[in-house]
Every structure is written in C-alpha cells, then in structure tokens.
Amino acid sequence: MPKLEVVAARTEPWALLRAAAEETVRGEPHLASQLNAVILSHNDLASALSFQIARKLGDSELGAMSVREICRDAFDADPRIVASAEADLQAVAERDPAIKSLLQPFLYFKGFQALQAHRVAHWLWGQGREALAFHFQSRISELFQVDIHPAARMGSGLFLDHGTGxxxxxxxxxxxxxxxxxxxxxxxxxxxxxxxxxxxxxxxxxxxxxxxxxxxxxxxxxxxxxxxxxxxxxxxxxxxxxxxxxxxxxxxxxxxxxxxxxxxxxxxxxxxx
Structure with missing residues (x-):
C-alpha cells in the first residue's frame, strides 16, 4: 500500500494539505508566497478551495472576488460540496501512484480543479442561475479542457485522471x-x-x-x-x-x-x- 494512502486513511485531507504546504515552503521558498495565499492563510478546506477556484476562474468579466463570494455562498448553502471535495482528494491519494502529496491535485491537477468548479456551477444551476452556471462551465472548459454541463450530476470520491478532453x-x-x-x-x-x-x-x-x-x-x-x-x-x-x-x-x-x-x-x- 502506498505511503500516502496509509497516512490519508487516518488523517483529514485538510491536515494533510496544510502539512504538505508547510513542508514545501521549507524546501522551496520560491513557492512560499503562493502556498501562503492559497493554503496556509486559511483555516479550513472550504476557505482555501473558494480561494483556489476564484484565482483560477476569475477574469476581466467576472473578477476573482466575485467568484470567491459565489463559492462561499454555495459552500454555506450546501456543505456536501466541500465534503465531496474532501472525498475527491482522498480518491486521488488512494488511486494515483504518481502523486507525492495532496498539493498536486489541489494546486495543479486539471481534473480535480475542474470537478470542484463544476460543483459550484451545478449548485448555481439548481438555484435557477443558469447564465452564471454557463459562465462557470465556459471558464472551466477554457482553463482545464474539461467540459461538464452544469446540470450533470456528479457523485463524490471521483478521480478524473489527467482530465484533458x-x-x-x-x-x-x-x-x-x-x-x-x-x-x-x-x-x-x-x-x-x-x-x-x-x-x-x-x-x-x-x-x-x-x-x-x-x-x-x-x-x-x-x-x-x-x-x-x-x-x-x-x-x-x-x-x-x-x-x-x-x-x-x-x-x-x-x-x-x-x-x-x-x-x-x-x-x-x-x-x-
């Protein structure tokens, strides 16, 4: 059994993510600013995830601050979104032998990031905010090359390996x-x-x-x-x-x-x- 899977089985994904960020900052100070902004300055996974989605999807049409507010509204209204993100991180830890820590999916994996942004788009769709849901879908497709209709229903504990296409x-x-x-x-x-x-x-x-x-x-x-x-x-x-x-x-x-x-x-x- 891979070492990461053993650790992940007894430790919350947020604790693993923070620990990996702290270790990386010590070994690679050039990434300190990014890791502090995205992970270490936050108190929980919901806060960090809203920041990460916002910094990825935000653009001149819909700024990062607005995206983050939308994510926070979604997470507050439906805690299952963050619970599903935790399960998705656990799935990556168990199934991808290439990863060294949860930093990789959280910061860099297109499949994981596209899936988390889709969950917010799906929440918007359920609220009848279809235009904004389609905006999220378009940005997800442009950024990650993953095209999921906002009405599609996605379970938890999913692993979208590589993601492209x-x-x-x-x-x-x-x-x-x-x-x-x-x-x-x-x-x-x-x-x-x-x-x-x-x-x-x-x-x-x-x-x-x-x-x-x-x-x-x-x-x-x-x-x-x-x-x-x-x-x-x-x-x-x-x-x-x-x-x-x-x-x-x-x-x-x-x-x-x-x-x-x-x-x-x-x-x-x-x-x-």
Whole structure:
C-alpha cells in the first residue's frame, strides 16, 4: 500500500494539505508566497478551495472576488460540496501512484480543479442561475479542457485522471467512487432532446478515450476499456471493450475504480452487448 494512502486513511485531507504546504515552503521558498495565499492563510478546506477556484476562474468579466463570494455562498448553502471535495482528494491519494502529496491535485491537477468548479456551477444551476452556471462551465472548459454541463450530476470520491478532453452531457449522472481518464465522453447519440445521456454506476472505471453514448446505464463496478464505444447497457460488475463494445468478462473485479486496473481478460465473449 502506498505511503500516502496509509497516512490519508487516518488523517483529514485538510491536515494533510496544510502539512504538505508547510513542508514545501521549507524546501522551496520560491513557492512560499503562493502556498501562503492559497493554503496556509486559511483555516479550513472550504476557505482555501473558494480561494483556489476564484484565482483560477476569475477574469476581466467576472473578477476573482466575485467568484470567491459565489463559492462561499454555495459552500454555506450546501456543505456536501466541500465534503465531496474532501472525498475527491482522498480518491486521488488512494488511486494515483504518481502523486507525492495532496498539493498536486489541489494546486495543479486539471481534473480535480475542474470537478470542484463544476460543483459550484451545478449548485448555481439548481438555484435557477443558469447564465452564471454557463459562465462557470465556459471558464472551466477554457482553463482545464474539461467540459461538464452544469446540470450533470456528479457523485463524490471521483478521480478524473489527467482530465484533458473529458466531456459530460447535460443529463448524465456519475455515481460515487468513479474513476475516469482523459478524453472520456458521456454524450448523446444525436440531436435528441430530454434524458439522453449515460448513467454511470458506483465504482465504475472508464478508460482513456472511452465513449459512452445515449441514455444507457453502466452498472456498478463495471469497467469500460480504453477507446471503447458503448451504445448499450453494461451489466454491473462486467468489463466491456471494443468498437462497438463487447463483453470481455463477468465479473470484472470487486473495485475497478479503486484498483485502476485497465488490463483485460484473455477470452472475449463473441456477442455484442
């Protein structure tokens, strides 16, 4: 088990984040100003997260101070947003063997930052503030190359690895503990209206470049191999691969999103799902 995962299992993400910032300041004083502004001057994760989102999304059209006020309003109204951010940090700690500390996702990872900003946009959408929600979506897409419609419903404990090129449509639903890599699309199959996007179950692993299209369901703890095009429901606990996607094996493993195991079985079933 990676060292960071062991530590993360018994320590709150905010405490880990502060400790990592303090250690980095001691070793790399050139980053002291940034780390003090973004992390060390704050008393909790909500305050630091609102500052980080604001400094990223703020621009000449909607300044950083306004963005931060919006984030604070969202966090106060719905504490689940910050709780989900904590779970997302925990997910990165458990699933990404490349990270050295939680500073990396919080400061630098596009997938994590896009997801946290989306949560605020989704809150705005629920308040009927659609124009402002679309502004957030546009800025997220410009900055992070991650395009999530503000109406899309995203669970907690998510890991958007690399992030680049992820597209998630308006009526998509992503369950808790899902992992997805770059260039994943949860889209429609045409110009249909209404409920037209995929429903992704708990603990699903979506490989790089996977395309899941239409109002279909990917069952809990299923796995979609990299580069696959999925057009029909995927049974829970199964792996699919190919264009169009075919069943590779069932069951696929207990927790594919946690293990991040992208390997495939040697025997491929001879029918299309």
């Amino acid at each position: 992820i597209v998630i449509g308006e009526t998509a639903v992503v369950g808790d503990e899902v992992s997805m890599l770059h260039a994943v699309t949860l889209g429609g199959t045409g110009a249909e209206r209404g409920d037209r996007h995929p429903k992704i179950g708990k603990g699903v692993l979506l490989g790089a470049g996977a395309k899941v299209l239409g109002n279909i369901t990917v069952g809990d703890y299923a796995k979609v191999a990299s580069g696959s095009v999925v057009l029909k429901d995927v049974p829970a606990g199964c792996t699919v691969a190919g264009v169009p996607a075919r069943l590779v094996n069932c069951p696929t493993g207990a927790t594919p999103a946690r293990t991040m195991d992208h390997t495939l079985a040697d025997i491929v079933y001879d029918f299309v799902i």
